[in-house]
Amino acid sequence: xxxIPEKTIERMILYRRLLLGIQNNETNNIxxxxxxxxxxxxxxxxxxxxxxTGYYGSPVHGYDITQLMDSxxxxxxxxxxxxxxxxxxxxxxxxxxxxSQGRRPKLQIIAAFDTDPGKINRAIHGCRCYHTDEIxxxxxxxxxxxxxxxxxxxxxxEIADRMVNAGIRGLLNYAPMQLKLxxxxxxxxxxxxxxxxxxxxxxxxxxxxxxxxxxxxxS
Amino acid sequence: xxxIPEKTIERMILYRRLLLGIQNNETNNIxxxxxxxxxxxxxxxxxxxxxxTGYYGSPVHGYDITQLMDSxxxxxxxxxxxxxxxxxxxxxxxxxxxxSQGRRPKLQIIAAFDTDPGKINRAIHGCRCYHTDEIxxxxxxxxxxxxxxxxxxxxxxEIADRMVNAGIRGLLNYAPMQLKLxxxxxxxxxxxxxxxxxxxxxxxxxxxxxxxxxxxxxS
DNA sequence: TCATGTGAAGACATTCACAGCA
DNA sequence: TGCTGTGAATGTCTTCACATGA
Numbered sequence: 001x002x003x004i005p006e007k008t009i010e011r012m013i014l015y016r017r018l019l020l021g022i023q024n025n026e027t028n029n030i031x032x033x034x035x036x037x038x039x040x041x042x043x044x045x046x047x048x049x050x051x052x053t054g055y056y057g058s059p060v061h062g063y064d065i066t067q068l069m070d071s072x073x074x075x076x077x078x079x080x081x082x083x084x085x086x087x088x089x090x091x092x093x094x095x096x097x098x099x100s101q102g103r104r105p106k107l108q109i110i111a112a113f114d115t116d117p118g119k120i121n122r123a124i125h126g127c128r129c130y131h132t133d134e135i136x137x138x139x140x141x142x143x144x145x146x147x148x149x150x151x152x153x154x155x156x157x158e159i160a161d162r163m164v165n166a167g168i169r170g171l172l173n174y175a176p177m178q179l180k181l182x183x184x185x186x187x188x189x190x191x192x193x194x195x196x197x198x199x200x201x202x203x204x205x206x207x208x209x210x211x212x213x214x215x216x217x218x219s
Numbered sequence: 220x221x222x223i224p225e226k227t228i229e230r231m232i233l234y235r236r237l238l239l240g241i242q243n244n245e246t247n248n249i250x251x252x253x254x255x256x257x258x259x260x261x262x263x264x265x266x267x268x269x270x271x272t273g274y275y276g277s278p279v280h281g282y283d284i285t286q287l288m289d290s291x292x293x294x295x296x297x298x299x300x301x302x303x304x305x306x307x308x309x310x311x312x313x314x315x316x317x318x319s320q321g322r323r324p325k326l327q328i329i330a331a332f333d334t335d336p337g338k339i340n341r342a343i344h345g346c347r348c349y350h351t352d353e354i355x356x357x358x359x360x361x362x363x364x365x366x367x368x369x370x371x372x373x374x375x376x377e378i379a380d381r382m383v384n385a386g387i388r389g390l391l392n393y394a395p396m397q398l399k400l401x402x403x404x405x406x407x408x409x410x411x412x413x414x415x416x417x418x419x420x421x422x423x424x425x426x427x428x429x430x431x432x433x434x435x436x437x438s
Numbered sequence: 439t440c441a442t443g444t445g446a447a448g449a450c451a452t453t454c455a456c457a458g459c460a
Numbered sequence: 461t462g463c464t465g466t467g468a469a470t471g472t473c474t475t476c477a478c479a480t481g482a
Contacts, residue, residue, distance in 0.1 A: 006421075006434065007473065013416045014397070031441065040397050044475060047443065059441040060482055082419050092314035099311075099395065099411045107419050146419045170422025172414050176318065178233070178259050186421035186433040188414055192318045194438055195391050195409055197232045200301050200326050200365045202225075202405035203389025214405040215225065219413055226451070250463070263453060266465065278463040279460060 004075065008049045010219045012072050014039050015049070019069045031062035040216065077106045083142050085168070087159050088150035089114040089129055092174055096148055101125045109148070111138050113159075132159070139166035148172045149179075223294065227268045229438045231291050233258050234265070238288045250281035259435065296325045302361050304387070306378050307369035308333040308348055311393055315367055320344045328367070330357050332378075351378070358385035367391045368398075 018038045022030070033043040041049075050057075055071035057063040084100075086093055086109050093112065100109055102125075112129045114120065119129045130138050138144070147168040151159050156175035163171065170186040173179055176193045198217075206214040237257045241249070252262040260268075269276075274290035276282040303319075305312055305328050312331065319328055321344075331348045333339065338348045349357050357363070366387040370378050375394035382390065389405040392398055395412045417436075425433040 005473070006436070009420055010413065010417060013413045013420075014410075017395070017412075018397075033441080038397065042475070043441085044444095044477095045473095047441095048474080051443075057442060058482085059443095059480085062441075076416060076420055078419065078423055082422070084415065084419070090314065091310045091317060095309065095311035095314055096411055096415075098309075100415060103412055104416065107416060109415075146415070146422045148415065148418075168422075169425045170418040170420075172418040176236070178237075178257065184425055184433060186418065186425045187435045188418045188421070189435070189437055190409060190411075190414055191233075191438055192315055192409075193236075193322055194229065194232045195407055196303065196315075196319060196328075196365070196367065197295060197323065197326065198229060198438065199367075199389040199391040199405065199407045200297065200303070201228055201232075201295055201389075202407070203301070203365045203387075204297055206388045206403055206405045208388070208403055214403060216405070217225070217407045219408060219410060219417070224451070252463085261453070262463090263455095263466095264451095266463095267452080270465080276464060277460090278458085278465095281463075 002052065004052045007218075008052065009076065011039065011041065011045075011049050012053075012076050014218070015046070016069055016072045016076065019065050019072075023065055023069070028065055029061045029063060030065055030068075032057065035063070077104070080106075082107050082146060083111075083144040084109040084146040084148065085135075085139055085142075085144045085163065086112040086127070086148045086150060087132070087135070087163065088112075088152075089116070089119050089124075090150065090152075093148075093150040094124070096150060096174075097124055097127060107146075110142060111144065113138075135159070135162050136166040139163065139168065143167070145169045146172075148174070150174045153177050221271065223271045226437070227271065228295065230258065230260065230264075230268050231272075231295050233437070234268070235288055235291045235295065238284050238291075242284055242288070247284055248280045248282060249284055249287075251276065254282070296323075299325075301326050301365060302330075302363040303328040303365040303367065304354075304358055304361075304363045304382065305331040305346070305367045305369060306351070306354070306382065307331075307371075308335070308338050308343075309369065309371075312367075312369040313343070315369060315393075316343055316346060326365075329361060330363065332357075354378070354381050355385040358382065358387065362386070364388045365391075367393070369393045372396050 032046050036043040036046040053071040089112050109127050112127050113132045113135055114129055115132050120131050122129055147163045153175050160179050164181055164185050172188045174190050176191045251265050255262040255265040272290040308331050328346050331346050332351045332354055333348055334351050339350050341348055366382045372394050379398050383400055383404050391407045393409050395410045
């Protein structure tokens with residue numbers, strides 16, 4: 001399997017979700033320009049993105065929706081189940097849990113961590129909450145490889161270190177700081193403060209009525 | 220002012236925050252390689268990013284921390300105050316509000332919208348909550364140009380349309396869907412579901428012990 | 439005709455490498 | 461020496477343009 005560009009992966013995830021949404025409609029097929037319009041990309045972009053799947057559409061009928069979904073899933077889903085751990089059950093952690101609820105069968109948040117005694121040993125959406133002290137134990141025992149960091153900034157580095165030591169290979173970081181972690185661990189930063197500042201900056205660049213979009217940022 | 224690359228803007232926001240964190244320390248100066256290390260980028264990258272500021276460092280003393288902060292702020296801050304509106308005060312909305320609290324004097328969330336009667340007319344962190352019906356009125360009256368969308372998916376498009384009609388020029392979208400909006404409005408998508416799937420994908424690509432980072436994603 | 443897949447071109451972003459300077 | 465700013469080279473991503481086939 002060749003290395004697939006990061007941006008392509010992001011869009012594949014989007015394409016699959018869009019396809020899922022139009023499944024069971026009257027039609028079983030879709031053309032590249034239709035799906036591209038839903039995703040907000042050009043049809044050429046979409047077709048190039050699909051190259052790594054090896055799935056070929058027909059110039060006459062376009063793509064078979066189900067087959068295309070499956071082909072994309074082969075790439076972006078793990079062969080077996082992938083377990084996820086969530087650190088921090090404040091407002092943000094709860095939001096993450098709510099959003100992720102029942103989305104992907106192959107990818108589930110099976111454990112959450114917090115220090116609040118009122119939350120420990122309770123389950124939300126089928127996800128059990130443990131005390132932060134148990135991070136290492138729970139991650140190892142359940143073979144969890146993906147982590148979500150939703151703790152306050154001042155705890156973020158320590159918790160991240162512990163998660164990585166316990167076996168986390170990919171980390172989604174919501175703390176507004178730059179984590180120092182081994183190079184072989186993937187980190188996806190979702191800095192909420194930066195996001196607002198960025199939106200504000202580009203809001204100023206956006207001149208009303210000017211055609212040709214300011215530009216848009218996926219993911 | 221020339222058009223500054225999006226990635227550069229993101230990193231400028233990061234640089235400023237890092238500089239803010241080391242202000243009032245024993246030293247007033249910093250070298251590019253030091254700040255670059257904190258930001259997780261190369262020193263060449265940092266120096267290139269600073270070009271648009273017009274601020275010049277000294278080969279002997281590096282950069283003056285305060286002056287550099289100010290130079291960056293001139294670019295990423297609005298000349299006057301920029302007002303922000305937040306739609307949706309569920310867990311996610313609350314999290315956004317908590318994080319943004321007292322961060323940037325020039326950028327403040329001054330209004331929130333929800334339909335829950337228990338929240339309306341209350342204030343959180345000095346941000347007043349209005350009923351969703353008042354979106355147009357409040358946005359216009361307060362000259363709000365930046366919006367944050369933290370409502371459920373099925374309401375997202377309608378609320379977004381109304382915000383944009385009322386004057387929003389830049390929108391931070393947390394709903395896991397592709398909004399259809401005029402091209403001249405800037406949209407920053409922060410899809411929480413995609414973020415987890417992406418982290419999971421790259422977690423699998425990350426081979427333990429392999430040098431040369433998997434790669435990392437800012438913002 | 440119309441939609442597909444794809445090489446070639448273009449746009450954008452990062453890294454390299456080095457001149458200049460105290 | 462050691463750090464800066466920056467042109468040139470490299471790398472990554474997107475768009476263009478067209479051959480192919482029903």
